[in-house]
């Protein structure tokens with residue numbers, strides 16, 4: 001029985017420690033005996049466990065360590081900032097390091113998205129955007145216009161409202177959600193579409209579903225549509241061509257705000273700091289960022305808001321935006337964010353991604369010849385390898401097989417960490433990855449899939 005949906009290896013040293021942590025994504029009945037690998041140090045695209053065993057960091061942390069591990073300039077910037085001034089209150093003061101970063105950031109934003117609200121991570125960015133949208137409608141006297149539309153297979157975070165927007169089935173177990181506020185559409189997953197439908201027909205069905213939902217709930221009641229351009233931890237689901245633009249048009253038609261959750265797709269993952277406009281041809285009202293903003297070195301998030309929305313709040317009675325965090329625009333996070341952007345600009349990292357991504361995608365796509373691999377999909381430096389029982393029927397390999405965890409265990413022993421999502425292996429390495437490292441990543445992943453296939457065959461689970 002595989003005890004964890006996260007990392008596991010045969011070399012774990014956890015049983016030597018009194019491990020008191022309640023981990024995200026942990027099966028509670030196995031707490032304390034979870035088979036996690038303890039990571040001890042990291043460098044470039046590699047992680048090392050306590051025994052010194054070297055593994056490629058396939059998920060690039062949690063698709064956040066975009067500039068790679070061990071960048072001295074970021075460490076130095078953090079160190080210097082802590083020595084100079086570790087903290088100042090964002091509620092009553094400001095800092096040059098935060099204001100200069102905000103104005104640097106918005107140069108990369110599309111349209112008139114020029115106002116930045118900083119948060120301490122991704123979920124607070126999602127919650128803050130949703131609270132802003134509700135506040136925005138309250139201030140404008142539209143007190144009924146509060147509902148949010150999201151999608152199945154989306155992931156938006158783990159705070160109450162962001163989790164309510166998430167649509168991954170397994171995340172729904174035993175938790176409560178704001179179901180009165182958030183309404184879900186079906187997943188725009190082309191791999192699971194009816195085979196008789198063309199991509200265009202599938203796209204039109206999904207777009208119509210959005211419009212039908214708005215009409216069903218009432219456009220005077222729906223405040224916003226929230227969407228990851230690529231549904232990342234739902235399994236790197238890329239909606240059909242034209243979907244983004246058409247859904248934006250529907251939102252515009254019904255006066256509904258469009259929130260683009262770029263917490264994964266931002267900061268270079270697709271070769272852009274923000275990909276909504278440059279990659280997907282949509283200019284949203286709000287863009288959400290986190291993860292790669294500081295390359296995971298310290299926590300940070302941001303909500304980038306259109307000036308048109310801000311202007312709609314002008315000339316009203318005195319209104320206070322009383323949403324904020326102790327760590328909004330934290331000086332140390334701002335130092336890391338500046339240094340991350342410096343590294344990306346100085347090393348032409350966006351160009352590197354554009355150059356290396358086709359190689360990454362094409363090498364991974366070679367795995368489709370393996371008997372249990374049903375789909376290999378991705379964009380930029382994010383990809384998913386989905387395992388199925390039957391390539392024709394595209395049935396996911398039964399969840400109880402935990403096939404991706406099995407693959408991860410084998411891969412870790414061979415020198416690669418995989419992000420296992422039940423029947424899907426996600427790969428999103430640091431953006432600095434080079435072609436020979438991609439070769440190694442794909443070679444190990446192939447071997448891991450072959451070994452896991454042999455396991456389930458031996459156990460009589462698959463033939």
Ligand SMILES: Cc1ncc(COP(=O)(O)O)c(C=O)c1O
Pocket residue numbers: 062121122123124126155156157158228232233261262263264290291
């Ligand atoms: C698309 C997306 N939105 C929001 C979040 C939540 O971010 P955080 O874990 O920093 O709260 C995540 C985290 O994985 C994410 O992938």
